[in-house]
Amino acid sequence: GQQVQQSPASLVLQEGENAELQCNFSTSLNSMQWFYQRPGGSLVSLFYNPSGTKHSGRLTSTTVIKERRSSLHISSSQTTDSGTYLCALGYGSSGNKLIFGIGTLLSVKP
Amino acid sequence: DAGVTQTPRHEVAEKGQTIILKCEPVSGHNDLFWYRQTKIQGLELLSYFRSKSLMEDGGAFKDRFKAEMLNSSFSTLKIQPTEPKDSAVYLCASSLNWGGPETLYFGSGTRLTVL
Numbered sequence: 603g604q605q606v607q608q609s610p611a612s613l614v615l616q617e618g619e620n621a622e623l624q625c626n627f628s629t630s631l632n633s634m635q636w637f638y639q640r641p642g643g644s645l646v647s648l649f650y651n652p653s654g655t656k657h658s659g660r661l662t663s664t665t666v667i668k669e670r671r672s673s674l675h676i677s678s679s680q681t682t683d684s685g686t687y688l689c690a691l692g693y694g695s696s697g698n699k700l701i702f703g704i705g706t707l708l709s710v711k712p
Numbered sequence: 713d714a715g716v717t718q719t720p721r722h723e724v725a726e727k728g729q730t731i732i733l734k735c736e737p738v739s740g741h742n743d744l745f746w747y748r749q750t751k752i753q754g755l756e757l758l759s760y761f762r763s764k765s766l767m768e769d770g771g772a773f774k775d776r777f778k779a780e781m782l783n784s785s786f787s788t789l790k791i792q793p794t795e796p797k798d799s800a801v802y803l804c805a806s807s808l809n810w811g812g813p814e815t816l817y818f819g820s821g822t823r824l825t826v827l
Binding site: 635637644645646647650690698699700701702703704705 | 816
């Protein structure tokens with residue numbers, strides 16, 4: 603089965619609402635990263651977060667290793683947050699090789 | 713510093729053709745990755761280089777896909793011969809490997825369409 607599962611597959615919000623994106627993994631990890639991809643665009647790293655909680659502006663990432671999950675919280679969503687959010691599990695000796703989830707497609711309406 | 717540069721942005725090929733995709737990693741980065749992205753499978757690792765040495769060649773992609781890293785600042789991915797199922801976005805990424813996990817930087821990708 604898939605080693606990295608993301609939920610929900612898609613999400614539609616009104617501007618200003620909060621979002622909680624989930625990432626569950628079936629194997630132990632060396633690293634965990636969250637990426638953002640605009641339609642037709644490249645992937646941009648949001649967080650490198652193998653454990654604990656990290657904040658960046660309106661974004662918060664929390665990884666709980668023993669529960670094999672990571673979450674991405676977006677507060678006060680804006681239309682420019684629309685796009686695909688992917689989590690990736692790092693493996694290998696340095697954790698640099700990544701297994702990606704399929705992603706959550708977020709659409710924020712004005 | 714320039715990011716990861718990929719060329720071309722778009723490629724259209726006939727079935728059976730040979731195509732070569734190009735990637736320039738971030739200057740100074742030691743690790744280079746080639747991924748393929750489709751809506752169904754998401755991102756799949758094709759190849760992984762560390763300091764120009766091929767560390768992983770993507771298993772199922774070995775027979776028609778060949779990645780090379782001619783020097784620390786240039787890599788190519790050759791698909792020969794192309795098949796319609798190869799239609800996808802091909803992404804190159806690099807990171808600075810100092811011995812631990814690092815943030816991965818992606819290029820804008822090459823969208824390949826095989827007719």
